[in-house]
Amino acid sequence: MPRTRILHISDTHLGKRQYGSDIRREDFAKAFEQAIEVAVERDVDAVIHTGDLFDDPVPSLPTVMRAADALKPLEEHGIPFYGIVGNHERKNDEQWLDLLRRTSAAARLGKEPTMVGEVALYGIDAVRPSVWDNIDLELEEPPAEAAWTILCMHELLTPLVHGMGRVYPASEVIDRAGIDLDGLALGDLHQPASSVVDGTDVWYASATERGGKDQEETGVVQLLDIDNSGIHRRQIELETRPFAVFEIAFGEDDGATHARDVLERHDLEGAVAKIELSGERAAVTANEVTQMAREAGAAVVSVDDNRGRVDLDVESIEAMSLQGLDGAIEEKLADEDFSTVALDVDQQVRKADELDTNVNRVADTFAESLRDAQREAFDDAGPEETPEGVESLEVDE
Ligand SMILES: [Mn+2]
Structure with a gap:
């Protein structure tokens, strides 16, 4: 087969004003532009973006325009940009990626194959946790000319990710995809990571900029070189602010x-x-x-x-039986009229022993559940919504 080269980038979080700083917003934009430059310089056959192109479900107009401008060199060089929708930018109906698609700057991957050379590309947008168990992840069979298959997703999967809120086994995804998958190209984790699961190469591209102080290995993209011998991956570093x-x-x-x-x-x-x-x-x-x-x-x-923090008297808390403490909390909660989202947050905070190490991640998950609930209650839920109709809000097929 001819050699096919694909640049895999992810989690660009355009529009993020980290630490309230316009300089950082500019940094995120520049990292994305650098990634596009890499694609042009290396003359790849396609770019795949595995979600969180934008930091927010409602990016500002300048941010959207900057993204469209950044994609122009790809159009000029005839390099397609294929994306999926991440959890940060997800909206209920049409996605920002659809706007870019209209300008023909970008296209969305789906459960039907998109061919790049002899590589069949698939994509599934970030799945809302509430529908994970029931959503159909089955992919269409690749055409006969496909030598390799790659699925793009935006999820946290074991064994690459542990203890970060909701994680699912990569083996389950591979099984539910229902076709022979050679590669699972992932976004959502902001650091590179890779593994082989049931014979499938599974990897995270990493974010293009550093989204937090604990994300030390960001600012990279992955160059996929695919030939008869398989999918070869090379990491390319971007120049980002120290x-x-x-x-x-x-x-x-x-x-x-x-x-x-x-x-x-x-x-x-x-x-x-x-x-x-x-x-x-x-x-x-x-x-x-x-x-x-x-x-x-x-x-x-x-x-x-964090100066002058008073440490909790752990011993006196431990002296009260934990069972009794939980019981007391349940009792109080039962008296209140909390929403299911609020109760879910409470449950997770109380049972999560990984909270200490992953406060940001857990907070992110909560922010997401709250946003989802908010949208279901007030926003563009649409007429087809039923009380249990979360599924009807799910992303396009
Ligand atoms: Mn992200």
């Missing part, structure tokens, strides 16, 4: 001088400075630290002031 993530611990007598000393030990020039203040409440404010970091050259500064 992060300086550190803590300033204050003792009782520490003040501005101490803060300055710690700041001096880090290279902040042009960086995103993500600083945690810990220890004693001292005679220097978070604002002053922000100012100092700016003076030291940081382009973007975000300070978490």
Whole structure:
């Protein structure tokens, strides 16, 4: 078969004003533009984007226009851009990707194959957790000329991801797809990861920019080189803004001088400075630290002031039987008229032992459930909606 090259990018989160910063919004746009440049320079046969093109279900007009502009070089070079819809940008009916599709800048992948050379590409948009068990994931058979098959999804799957809220086994996806899958190209995890599951190559592309201080391996894209011998993947790094993530611990007598000393030990020039203040409440404010970091050259500064936190008396809580504690909470909850979403959030917070390590992820999931519930209640739910009609709101086939 002829060689086919596909650039896999994901989680570009266009429009994200990280830490409330316009500079960061610009960084996210630039990372996407760089990824497109890579596609043009390497003259790939297609680009696949596995979701969260936009950070928000309602991106601003300038953000949408910037995305359309960024895609122009692909059009000029005849390189198709194929996408699926991620959980961040998902709307109930038409998607932003549909708008870009109308300008012929982009196309959506679906359960029917899209051929690039002899590679059959498929895509399934991010699935709402509430319909995961029942949704049809079965793909159409590939045509006879297809030598390889790749499915694009935006989900957190084991064994590549653990303990991050709702995760599903990759083996289940491969099984439910119902065809012989050679590759499962994934988005949603903001770091690269790969594995082989039941003979299928499974991998995450990573985000193109760093979405949080704990995402250390972002800013990369994956170049897929597909020939007779299989799907070969090469990671290409983008140039992204450096992060300086550190803590300033204050003792009782520490003040501005101490803060300055710690700041001096880090290279902040042009960086995103993500600083945690810990220890004693001292005679220097978070604002002053922000100012100092700016003076030291940081382009973007975000300070978490965690000084003077009172630790919970764990022993006295443990002394109360946990069973009794849960029982007491259930009793109180039963007295209140909470929505199912609220109760679901409560349940998950109380039973999640992974909360400590993945607060952001869990918060993300909650934000998503809340948004979904909000939309079901107020938005463009449409006439076909029934009380259990979540399925009717599901993405296009
Ligand atoms: Mn994402």
